[in-house]
Amino acid sequence: KAGVTQTPRYLIKTRGQQVTLSCSPISGHRSVSWYQQTPGQGLQFLFEYFSETQRNKGNFPGRFSGRQFSNSRSEMNVSTLELGDSALYLCASSLAAGANYGYTFGSGTRLTVV
Amino acid sequence: QQQVKQSPQSLIVQKGGISIINCAYENTAFDYFPWYQQFPGKGPALLIAIRPDVSEKKEGRFTISFNKSAKQFSLHIMDSQPGDSATYFCAARDDKIIFGKGTRLHILP
Numbered sequence: 001k002a003g004v005t006q007t008p009r010y011l012i013k014t015r016g017q018q019v020t021l022s023c024s025p026i027s028g029h030r031s032v033s034w035y036q037q038t039p040g041q042g043l044q045f046l047f048e049y050f051s052e053t054q055r056n057k058g059n060f061p062g063r064f065s066g067r068q069f070s071n072s073r074s075e076m077n078v079s080t081l082e083l084g085d086s087a088l089y090l091c092a093s094s095l096a097a098g099a100n101y102g103y104t105f106g107s108g109t110r111l112t113v114v
Numbered sequence: 115q116q117q118v119k120q121s122p123q124s125l126i127v128q129k130g131g132i133s134i135i136n137c138a139y140e141n142t143a144f145d146y147f148p149w150y151q152q153f154p155g156k157g158p159a160l161l162i163a164i165r166p167d168v169s170e171k172k173e174g175r176f177t178i179s180f181n182k183s184a185k186q187f188s189l190h191i192m193d194s195q196p197g198d199s200a201t202y203f204c205a206a207r208d209d210k211i212i213f214g215k216g217t218r219l220h221i222l223p
Contacts, residue, residue, distance in 0.1 A: 004157070033210065043158070043203065043213040056210050090157050098209045102148045105157030 002027065004093050004106035012112045018079040021109045025072050025093030032074040033103060034066060037088040046089075049074050050097040078111075086113045117141055118206050120214030128222050133191040135217045137204035140185065144206035149178065149189050150213070152201045161202070162189070194221045 005024040013019050025032050033056075034046040045058035049068035066076040072093075078085055088110050092103030119138045127133045137147075146165055150158035164171045164178045164187070171178045177190040191198055199221045204214040 042215040045210050045212070048210060058210075092157075092211075099207055099211045100146065102146070102160045102163055102207075103211060105150075105159065107155065107157050 004091055004104055006089075006091050006106035006109050008109060009107065010110045010112075012114060013081050014114055015081055015083060017081050018077060019081060019111060020075055020077045021089055021091075021111075023074045023076075023091030023093075023106060025074070025091070026104055029093035029095055029104075030072050031094045031097045031099070032068055032072065033092045033094070033099065034074070034076050035090045035092065036060075037090055037108070038086075043090070046076065048097065048099075055097055081113045083113050086111060116215070117212050118204060118214040120204050120217060122217060123215070124218040124220070126220045126222060127194045129194065129196060131194050131221075133189075133194045133198065133219055133221070135189045135202055135204065135219070136186065137188065137214050138184075138186045139206050141206070141208060142185070143208050146207035147178070147180065147187055148205050148207070148211065149176075150203045150205060152203065152216075158203055191219075194219075196221045196223050 007022045031050045033048040035043045037043050048056040052068045063079045068074045088108045090108045091106045148163035149161045151161045152158040162173050162176045175192045180187045201216045203216045205211045
């Protein structure tokens, strides 16, 4: 059974640019959540998508957005990149909404903003 | 405001010893308490989890102790091995998973 796949693994962008990250959840999982991981703040919740709808959102500015497709694959977009957006972005999939049985995480996309 | 407080930040244990990581929470609505293990270059992986109606859960060398009245829970790793060296996160669920800041564990060979 394939795990959670995130692409690309590494990304270098310039301040002001925008970026799109992709996540394919485990087959059959309908919920996808996104987290930002930094050394200072740890793992912070960005948002959760279930059945193509955003059902929960963390405390991040509107520059961070996402979407989910009918096959449960998800993308997140960060516009007008800032240096502080440099982080590991993790996608997590679960069978149902609300993480009642926890998540399975992908290996993440390492974003560096220069 | 940090909803799940984890300590210590880092921990060094001799091979064969017991590693103990502690967490505390405030929100009594939390209903699921997982622990995740993360190796460099990888995403966190679910290690063991407990629900608040249970005081202890054991899986192999890993044990969660849960004290509902004190709003505290801890992870014990018995007979710690160098392969256990990783970052450990406690977490709690209230419709999403909220993580502690992590403990970097190093097991000396």
